[in-house]
Amino acid sequence: xxxxxxxxxxxxxxxxxxxxxxxxxxxxxxxxxxxxxxxxxxxxxxxxxxxxxxxxxxxxxxxxxxxxxxxxxxxxxxxxxxxxxxxxxxxxxxxxxxxxxxxxxxxxxxxxxxxxxxxxxxxxxxxxxxxxxxxxxxxxxxxxxxxxxxxxxxxxxxxxxxxxxxxxxxxxxxxxxxxxxxxxxxxxxxxxx
Numbered sequence: 001x002x003x004x005x006x007x008x009x010x011x012x013x014x015x016x017x018x019x020x021x022x023x024x025x026x027x028x029x030x031x032x033x034x035x036x037x038x039x040x041x042x043x044x045x046x047x048x049x050x051x052x053x054x055x056x057x058x059x060x061x062x063x064x065x066x067x068x069x070x071x072x073x074x075x076x077x078x079x080x081x082x083x084x085x086x087x088x089x090x091x092x093x094x095x096x097x098x099x100x101x102x103x104x105x106x107x108x109x110x111x112x113x114x115x116x117x118x119x120x121x122x123x124x125x126x127x128x129x130x131x132x133x134x135x136x137x138x139x140x141x142x143x144x145x146x147x148x149x150x151x152x153x154x155x156x157x158x159x160x161x162x163x164x165x166x167x168x169x170x171x172x173x174x175x176x177x178x179x180x181x182x183x184x185x186x187x188x189x190x191x192x193x
Contacts, residue, residue, distance in 0.1 A: 022054045024181065025110040025144035030054055032140070032179060032187050033108075037062045043105030046132065048091055050075055055108060056083035067101060071115075092121040094128065102132050111145035112163075116156040126166055133192040144185035160188065 148157035
């Protein structure tokens with residue numbers, strides 16, 4: 001794979017302007033987790049793109065282990081104040097991503113493809129994420145994070161239809177349209193069966 005792999009962020013981030021801000025898509029996923037916490041009690045979670053570490057702050061009493069990754073030094077420093085299991089890592093740097101634990105019950109990534117550098121890294125990332133889930137484990141994301149970012153020349157936006165096409169035969173996708181926001185965006189779950 002020869003692409004312009006995104007680097008660890010080193011520019012000024014939103015976190016310095018408003019460290020308590022939770023993106024609307026992350027807030028929606030957190031609301032879902034809060035309403036379904038009995039399903040996840042005692043589980044192991046990986047939060048990809050920790051933002052202001054809202055999962056580590058809000059769900060310490062739900063999950064027995066909370067791991068987080070970020071590609072922002074500022075998010076890492078803020079995250080380490082709440083949770084020592086936070087790592088500075090670009091999720092598309094596949095040599096590094098495979099070093100993260102396996103056997104998660106839940107993986108949360110609200111922007112699955114929006115920072116992808118190329119299709120090859122994107123497809124391998126999805127494969128690796130699904131491998132990290134236990135049977136019955138869930139990847140939780142949000143359609144509001146489907147828009148692309150101009151971090152590359154690659155179209156890194158996605159759709160729910162693309163997600164259906166990417167699923168392995170041993171995965172099932174649940175669209176939670178009943179939790180749609182005013183723009184029609186909603187959380188979804190990919191369960192490994």
